[in-house]
Amino acid sequence: MSPPDPSHAPAAPGTTALPRFTADPIASTLWPRWMLVTIAVSASILVTACLLWAFWCCCCRRCHHNPHKPRSQETVGLASARGPTSSHMVQPDVDELGSSVGGPHLWGRLLLSLEYISGREEIRVGLKQAAELRTPAPGHSADPYARVSISTQPGQKHETKVHRGTLSPLFEETCCFQVPRSELPQAILWVQLLDFSRFSPHALLGELHLPLGTVDLQHVLETWRELGPPGSAQAEATLGEVCCSLRYVPGSGRLTVVVLEARGLAPELAEPYVKVQLLLHQRKWKKRKSSVWGKTTGSPYFNEAFTFHVPLSQIQSVDLVLAIWTRGPQLRACPVGKVLLGPRASGQPLQHWADMLAHTRRSVTQWHHLWPAGEVDRALGRQPRWRLPLPHS
The missing domain is CATH 2.60.40.150 (C2 domain)
Structure with missing residues (x-):
């Protein structure tokens, strides 16, 4: 017969018995078992979600910066632009813009x-x-x-x-x-x-x-x-041309428009001047006006610069309109012709705008044919303004 275990021996009278050692640490805690299991499962789910999110971000970054992307699919580069904004937010593909609504390209x-x-x-x-x-x-x-x-x-x-x-x-x-x-x-x-x-x-x-x-x-x-639309060729031949220079600095958001000169205008036009207008989301935003050329000539020389503040995030939503105005026989100013430049333009004006964004901080100069004011307004979706007739008109 084995000797009795001293640990099971009854305590002596007048003394306090020590508690027994418990081998299960979970049972010794004050929290119940189901609460500990819930905390462990939640922590595992959170860690797994974090790992999946990090893996997804790495895959997306690798897709956006694929070095094997063909040059034909690359957008206009803005290597000199500083900041987190990338170049694909600034200038879309010229071929895609050529199919936009409201330009002379709709005629084929x-x-x-x-x-x-x-x-x-x-x-x-x-x-x-x-x-x-x-x-x-x-x-x-x-x-x-x-x-x-x-x-x-x-x-x-x-x-x-x-x-x-x-x-x-x-x-x-x-x-x-x-x-x-x-x-x-x-x-x-x-x-x-x-x-x-x-x-x-x-x-x-x-x-x-x-x-x-x-x-x-x-x-x-x-x-x-x-x-161009029917009759536009005769209009271009009679309306004339305007020469302008464009320069954009992405860091400061400065858009500089220099109106140099015009040619081929009707020689009887009196006091011609140029209006430069910016439209944001097809609404009038900013405008400038050149000085009036006092001489009656078909080739006025302006050489005036206009600076606008256009943030990099809005340059894709801006339309630039150059309009030559003159004094009519009743001393009322009327537009001779207009030129639309920007993402919604087409042909040479669109190419001029794309060259400006592709060669930032540099001035890009080009001649443009003047289009009838009504054609440009319809391309912009603007309604004609009704004017009250002057007395004795």
């Missing part, structure tokens, strides 16, 4: 080639194809053909074949015009796209007005050109 594009043969003193115009033509009646097709002429040779013209039921005709035709070298700087190439109809007048689908003095004809040139 034309691919043509130009070659000047010095020995024969003739210019060879090749009509390749047209794309994205606009029909007079929405939802209907067209039977387009092209008509080509030179301003210095009004009696000569060339018409292509009619292409049935298409808005992207493939012409592949060439025509030649005799243009002496002395008349080349003043010559203007006119291309009209028309919709053939057997029993009604042929409707104009779009026009192209290209001064040959602004094109380098020493080599064969093949390029896409934007078509």
Whole structure:
């Protein structure tokens, strides 16, 4: 028989028995077991969520900064801009902006080639194809053909074949015009796209007005050109051009617009001046006005700079409008023509805006044709203002 365990021996009278040692530490705590299990499970879920969030952030950062992204998909770079804002927030792709609503590009594009043969003193115009033509009646097709002429040779013209039921005709035709070298700087190439109809007048689908003095004809040139609305080519030829310089500094948000000069205006215009206007989200925001040119001339020289504060986060939502105004016969100011630059522009004005954002802190200068004020206002979605008639008007 084994001796009795002293730990089970009864306590002597008058003494206090010591508590027994407990092997379970959870049982010795004051919290119940279910509460400890709940805390452990919650902590595990929290740690797992933190790890998943960190892994997701690393994957997103790696996708945004993929070094193997092709150059054709890269946006305009702003390496000199400081701050957390990246370049894709500033300038979208020019091709995407070319399809925006409300510009002359809605009338289509034309691919043509130009070659000047010095020995024969003739210019060879090749009509390749047209794309994205606009029909007079929405939802209907067209039977387009092209008509080509030179301003210095009004009696000569060339018409292509009619292409049935298409808005992207493939012409592949060439025509030649005799243009002496002395008349080349003043010559203007006119291309009209028309919709053939057997029993009604042929409707104009779009026009192209290209001064040959602004094109380098020493080599064969093949390029896409934007078509303007019907009648816009004559308007461009009579309204004139304006030269401006753009410069943007992302760090300080300074947009500098320098209006240099104008040319090709009607010589009878009196006291011309320039209005520079900024629109934010299609609403009037800021405006400036140049000094009035006192002389009556078709080529006023302004050379005035206007500075606007446009934060980097708003440069993509801004429209810049340059308008030449003059005093009318009743001493009322009226616009001669306007130019729209910005993300909603098209053609050369859009390219000028993109070059400004691609070469920040540098001035980019370019000539622009003046468009009718009504065309630009409709492109901006603005309603015409009704003016009260003056007495004796």
